[in-house]
Amino acid sequence: MxxxxxxxxxxxxxxxxxxxxxxxxxxxxxxxxxxxxxxxxxxxxxxxxxxxxxxxxxxxxxxxxPASGHLTPDSPFGDLVDYWLDDIKLEDRISRTTQLLYERNMRTLVLPVFGHLTLREIGVARCDHFIKALARQSYNRAKQARVVMRLALALAVRHEIIPQNPMVSVSTLRRPPSTPNALTSLEVNAIRAVIGRWEAGEGHISGPKPDGQLGAIVEVMLGTSARIGEVLAIRRRDVDLTSALPTIGIAGTIISRQGEATFRQDHPKTARSRRIVTLPSFTAEAVRRRLAMAGDLEPDSLLLQTRNGSPFSTANVSRSLRQVLERAGITGVSPHMFRRTVATAIHDNASLQLAAELLGHTDSRITAQHYIRRNELVNPATAELLDRAFARPDN
CATH class of the missing domain: 3.30.160 (Double Stranded RNA Binding Domain)
Structure with a gap:
C-alpha cells in the first residue's frame, strides 16, 4: 500500500x-x-x-x-491584511506615503467590518453590499476601500490561499456628478488684494510680520498650475529668470507624514508631472521679488522656506491662506482651486490638450473631468442665427 x-x-x-x-x-x-x-x-x-x-x-x-504558508481559507481577514502590508513593504514598488495611506484606509474603513470574518466568508455579495453602503456615505471612502480590499485579496489569490478575488465581480462605483470649481479673474484679483493688504501689515497685531511668501506662493500656483506641494519644493536651481523666456522646473514635491519631519521628495507626483514651465510676467516678477528678499540662496535651497530654512508643510500653507482670506470674508478657497482655475483659463482660451500638458496629465480626460469648469454661456452667435431663421414678418 x-x-x-x-x-x-x-x-x-x-x-x-x-x-x-x-x-x-x-x-x-x-x-x-x-x-x-x-x-x-x-x-x-x-x-x-x-x-x-x-x-x-x-x-x-x-x-x-513563505509567510503565506500559515494562511488558509479559514484564516481571519486581519491575518491576510498583516501579510499584505508586509508584502507591499518588501516589494517596495510604491512610495512610503502610499503605503501609509493604504494601511490607514484598510484599518479605518475595512477592518472594522471584515476583521472578524475568515477569508472563506468574504464573498462577492458581502463585498458588494459593503462598497455600496459606504458609497452612500462617501464616494471617495468607498473608492479607497475598494482599492485596498482588491489588492489584499488579489495577493491571497496569487499565493493560492483562496481560488478567486470576490472584489473583481463587485459592481462598478458610480462617481456622483460634480462641476469643478474655479475662480474668475475678478475673484483672483480680490484674493491678491486681500493677501497684499495682509502682507503690508494692515491689521497686524502681534507675532512675526508677514514676509511676502504667501503672495509669492499664490502667484507661482497661478503661473504654473503646479500643485501646492510642487510649488513648495521648487529649489533655486529650478528657477531660470535670465533667459528670454523665464522658466521654473517642477521636479519635486513636499511630503509630510505623521511622526516624521516634513521633507522634499526628489520627484513630483508622477513621471509626467516633471516639467519645465515658461512663466507669465506676473509670476516672474513675484519670483524676482522673492529672490531679492531671500538674498543669496544655494542651488539646492528651497525658493520658499520657513524662517529657520526648513520646508513649509502643505497643511500649514493651506491653513494660512484660509485664515487670511476668511478674515476678509472670502471662504472656500484652497490651493488646489488655483490649479483648476489655471486649467479652466487655458482650456477656455486655447485647448484642452494644452491645459492637460501644463498640468502634467497623461490623459486629457482627467483634466476635463476634474479641472475644467464648464462654461454655461452658449455662443451668442445662436441669437443672430435664430433671428435670421425665425424673424417676425413685421420686423
Missing part, C-alpha cells in the same frame, strides 16, 4: 539512537517548500534533550517557508 505523502512543512516520525560519541541523536524527515523531504537531525546528552532540540530546529526551518 502506498505511503501517504507529507504536506509542505510537516515532518515524519522522530527516531533516536546513540552516536559513537555517546550522545543521543534525534532524526525526522521534513518536507520543505520545494516538495523535497529531507532528513533533519539534532543531538543532545539525553533522548528528551535531543527530541527538544530537533523540534526547535524543525520549527526554525518552518520560518524559511
Amino acid at each position: 502506498a505511503r501517504p505523502r507529507q504536506t509542505i512543512g510537516t515532518f515524519g516520525e522522530i527516531t533516536t539512537h546513540k552516536t559513537a560519541s555517546g550522545r543521543i541523536e534525534a532524526r525526522a524527515r521534513f518536507r520543505d517548500w520545494d516538495g523535497v523531504a529531507r532528513q533533519v537531525s539534532a543531538t543532545a546528552e539525553t533522548e528528551a534533550g535531543a527530541t527538544r532540540a530537533l523540534k526547535k530546529k524543525l520549527a526554525e526551518r518552518s520560518l524559511y517557508q
